[in-house]
Amino acid sequence: MASVNRSSDIVIFGALGDLAQRKLIPALFQLDSAALLGQDTRIIGVARATQNSDAFRRRCQESLTQRIKPDELDAAALQRFLARIEYCIINFTDAEGYHSLKTILDISAERARIFYYATPASLYGAISRNLTKGDCINTNSCVVLEKPIGHNLRSSNEVNDQVAEYFDEAQIYRIDHYLGKETVQNLIALRFANPLFGSQWNQSHISHVEITVAEKVGIEGRWGYFDQAGQMRDMVQNHLLQLLCLTAMDPPDDLSADMIRNEKVKVLKALRPISAAMCNTHVVRGRYTKGLVEGNPVPGYMEEEGANPNSHTETFVAIKAEINNWRWAGVPFYLRTGKRLPEKLSQITIHFKPQPHFIFDESQRHLAQNKLIIRLQPEEGISLQILNKDHGLNKGMHLRSEALNLNFSQSFEQNRVPDAYERLLLKVMQGNQYLFVRRDEVEHAWTWCDQLMQHWHNENKPPLAYAAGSWGPKAADLMLIKDGNCWYEDQ
Ligand code: BG6
Numbered sequence: 299m300a301s302v303n304r305s306s307d308i309v310i311f312g313a314l315g316d317l318a319q320r321k322l323i324p325a326l327f328q329l330d331s332a333a334l335l336g337q338d339t340r341i342i343g344v345a346r347a348t349q350n351s352d353a354f355r356r357r358c359q360e361s362l363t364q365r366i367k368p369d370e371l372d373a374a375a376l377q378r379f380l381a382r383i384e385y386c387i388i389n390f391t392d393a394e395g396y397h398s399l400k401t402i403l404d405i406s407a408e409r410a411r412i413f414y415y416a417t418p419a420s421l422y423g424a425i426s427r428n429l430t431k432g433d434c435i436n437t438n439s440c441v442v443l444e445k446p447i448g449h450n451l452r453s454s455n456e457v458n459d460q461v462a463e464y465f466d467e468a469q470i471y472r473i474d475h476y477l478g479k480e481t482v483q484n485l486i487a488l489r490f491a492n493p494l495f496g497s498q499w500n501q502s503h504i505s506h507v508e509i510t511v512a513e514k515v516g517i518e519g520r521w522g523y524f525d526q527a528g529q530m531r532d533m534v535q536n537h538l539l540q541l542l543c544l545t546a547m548d549p550p551d552d553l554s555a556d557m558i559r560n561e562k563v564k565v566l567k568a569l570r571p572i573s574a575a576m577c578n579t580h581v582v583r584g585r586y587t588k589g590l591v592e593g594n595p596v597p598g599y600m601e602e603e604g605a606n607p608n609s610h611t612e613t614f615v616a617i618k619a620e621i622n623n624w625r626w627a628g629v630p631f632y633l634r635t636g637k638r639l640p641e642k643l644s645q646i647t648i649h650f651k652p653q654p655h656f657i658f659d660e661s662q663r664h665l666a667q668n669k670l671i672i673r674l675q676p677e678e679g680i681s682l683q684i685l686n687k688d689h690g691l692n693k694g695m696h697l698r699s700e701a702l703n704l705n706f707s708q709s710f711e712q713n714r715v716p717d718a719y720e721r722l723l724l725k726v727m728q729g730n731q732y733l734f735v736r737r738d739e740v741e742h743a744w745t746w747c748d749q750l751m752q753h754w755h756n757e758n759k760p761p762l763a764y765a766a767g768s769w770g771p772k773a774a775d776l777m778l779i780k781d782g783n784c785w786y787e788d789q
Contacts, residue, residue, distance in 0.1 A: 303727050304410055305336030307403050309434075311390060311425055312416035313343025313354065317444065319361040321475075322416060325719035327362055330379045331372065334724055342402055343385045354385035370714070390417065391424045396432025403434060411439040412726055419447050423460025430464045440469040442726055445536050446527060447472065450751070451744035458737050471726050472735040476537040476644075478718030478725075480706060481674045483733075485544050485646070486553075488672070488680065495670070496549070498650065500625045505667070506783055507631045508647040509541050512639035514591055516766070517613070521604035528611040530583075533635045535747045539566065540735070541674075542631055545646055546621055555732035559739060566742035570620040574753045582762065582774040583754065584614030586638040589766030596638060596766045610754075612761040613637040616774035617750075618781075632778060634785070638766035644674035647786045662697045671701075671786070678715055679705040 308326070310318050329335050343354050359380060362371060386402055388395035403411060413429060415422050422443060429435055441461065448454025461470060476482055489495055498504070511533060517524040524532065543562035550557035572580055587598035599605070599613050614636030621631065648670040656663050669683040681701045688696040706715065725733050762771035769775075769785065778784050 303334055303336045303339075303724070305338045306410035306412050306727055307340050307342060308412045308414065308723075308727075309342045309344055309399070309403075310414045310416055311344045311388075311421075313385070314345045314347055314357065315416055317416045318343070318414075319357070320365065321717070321719045322414065322723070323358045323361050324365040325717055325723050327366065327375075327379050328370075328716065328720050329724060330382070331370065331375045334727075335382070336727070339382060339727075340404070341383045342399070343383065344388050344390075344399065345385075346387065346389050348387055349385065351383065351385040355380045355383050358383055390421050390428070393428045393431045396428045396434055399429075400432055400434050407436050408438055409436070410727070410729075411436055412442060413439065414442040416444055419443070419457045422447075422457050423463075426461050426464040435464070439465075440471060440726065440729075441465055442471045442473060444473050446531055447740055448744070449526070449531065450748050451741060454740055454744055458740070462737075467737060468731070470734075470737075471722075471731060472737075472740065473722060474536045474540050474735050475718040475722065476540055476674075477733040477735070478720075478722040479644075479674050479678075480715050480721075481672060481678045481680075482541065482544065483721075484680070484706075485672060486558075489545075490549050501627050501629045503650055504629055505649050505651045506629055506781070507545060507649070508645075508786055509538055509545070509631065509633050510643060510645050510647075510786070511538060511541075511635040512641060512643045512769075513635075513637050514639065514642050516586070516596060516599070516638050517602060519603065521602055521606075525606060525609050525611045529613050529615045529635055529637065530747055530751055534615055534617070534633065535743050536735075538633045538635055539743045539746070541646060542619065542633065543739075545648075546626055546631065548625065553732065555730065555734070556736075558732050559736045563736070563738050563742060564623075565621060566739060566746065568621050568623045568626075569746050570622050571746065572617070572750045572753070574756070577750070577753045577757070579777070579780075580618040581750065582614075582616040582771055582777055583612040584616075584636065584764045584771040584774070585611070585761040586613050586636075586766040587763045589638070589768065591638060591640070591767045598766065599637075610758070610760050612754075614639075614761070614764060614770045614774070616770060616777060618777060630781060630783075632783075632785075634770065634774060636764075636770050639769055640767055642676060645786070646672040646674070648672075649783070658695055658697055665697055665699050669786075677705060679703060 310322055312318055326341055384402055386399050388399060415425055448457050489499060543565045546565045547561035550561045585599050588601060589596060616634040619631040619633055650668040652666045656666055665685060671681045673679050681703045683699050683701050685697045686700050688698045722733055762773055764771045775785065
């Protein structure tokens with residue numbers, strides 16, 4: 299099979315790290331298996347550890363064996379993939395080492411060079427500078443930056459400024475892996491290809507929107523990183539705000555990267571800032587204590603390995619966000635995300651308004667709202683809750699709520715939903731930035747989050763406790779109950 303994609307040198311900084319081995323190498327393997335890597339594309343792993351290319355290939359092979367199902371790990375495909383891989387020892391902050399990278403890179407001026415920074419953001423500036431000094435940049439080079447970019451607006455600007463000294467915005471691909479998920483993509487198709495939804499997507503027809511990103515896992519031995527970040531920086535500033543933007547944005551003029559990103563920025567700018575007083579009514583911040591997840595006892599956040607007893611870091615956030623524009627005035631967007639919740643679930647639920655006049659039995663009024671559920675994971679799909687008449691001669695006009703279901707893996711006969719990183723890497727190779735976050739998006743997202751986190755900082759209070767395995771602090775339920783609403787799973 300001939301590939302449609304141009305050949306590239308893909309250089310991964312931090313090649314021995316968790317992201318590279320758990321996500322990037324498997325994603326590149328899957329792209330190769332699907333004949334989506336350019337014919338003589340090469341993958342150059344860069345890290346500090348002293349080892350040769352053979353040892354690095356063995357490491358990649360181990361990761362692939364752990365991560366890819368045996369029936370997808372065809373021996374010939376594996377050998378072809380491993381043959382693309384090389385390794386280069388570099389201390390990222392030492393400019394000297396980059397000369398050895400230069401000797402490995404293909405000399406052609408046109409061949410695409412993709413530099414993937416799978417390292418802490420504090421190194422992005424130094425790597426960019428040293429790549430330039432070491433003459434590793436050609437006319438067809440780009441960089442891929444992993445989140446989190448900075449800790450707040452100021453530090454993210456510092457990182458972005460450092461990278462911008464050496465690369466134009468058109469060469470910078472900022473990853474938010476949620477944008478690579480199949481169903482997130484489908485949100486654009488669902489909203490803008492279906493007139494049925496297009497005409498209903500506003501405050502006249504929608505009462506509220508829920509965005510839940512729940513995880514069963516705790517912090518997985520990442521205390522050092524996580525305690526500095528917390529759920530707000532780790533999940534809300536990026537993934538949840540991106541989902542909110544795609545749900546709420548106006549139709550872009552076309553599908554080009556900048557048209558989509560312009561619309562997302564408009565949503566971020568219209569987000570109502572959360573004042574100190576609103577922190578009590580619009581925000582719930584929690585931290586898990588010990589509990590049971592799927593029947594197994596798990597420790598609380600403060601008992602995790604490496605815990606700092608003075609920590610006030612949150613592992614759960616629920617926010618009632620409001621968008622001050624014509625389309626969404628008066629429609630709450632309830633965002634909720636947490637670690638150690640009962641299940642892994644990412645889902646957007648659109649609650650439509652009830653009919654203006656209800657002619658059925660009053661006892662069934664509570665049923666009378668259509669809901670559109672967009673499941674990002676697991677079991678990617680879309681489901682529309684509609685009301686039917688219950689079947690049977692003796693049922694009268696008794697209503698029943700049922701779902702019209704579109705389950706992607708069943709309807710598209712796919713046995714595998716591609717991982718987000720496969721799609722994102724493919725788009726980088728194709729030079730298409732529409733699934734990547736533009737600098738002004740990052741800035742507006744930080745601006746909104748920073749003011750909220752500043753109130754937490756001023757309050758200096760620990761987050762509310764919730765037992766691992768529950769859906770977060772009770773206050774998160776009360777926040778919706780006060781508005782006459784409830785979270786989807788409570789219905
Ligand atoms: C990452 C966060 O960005 O997303 C992690 O840093 C989180 O803390 C992960 O676990 C969740 O991603 P997914 O794709 O498993 O929902």
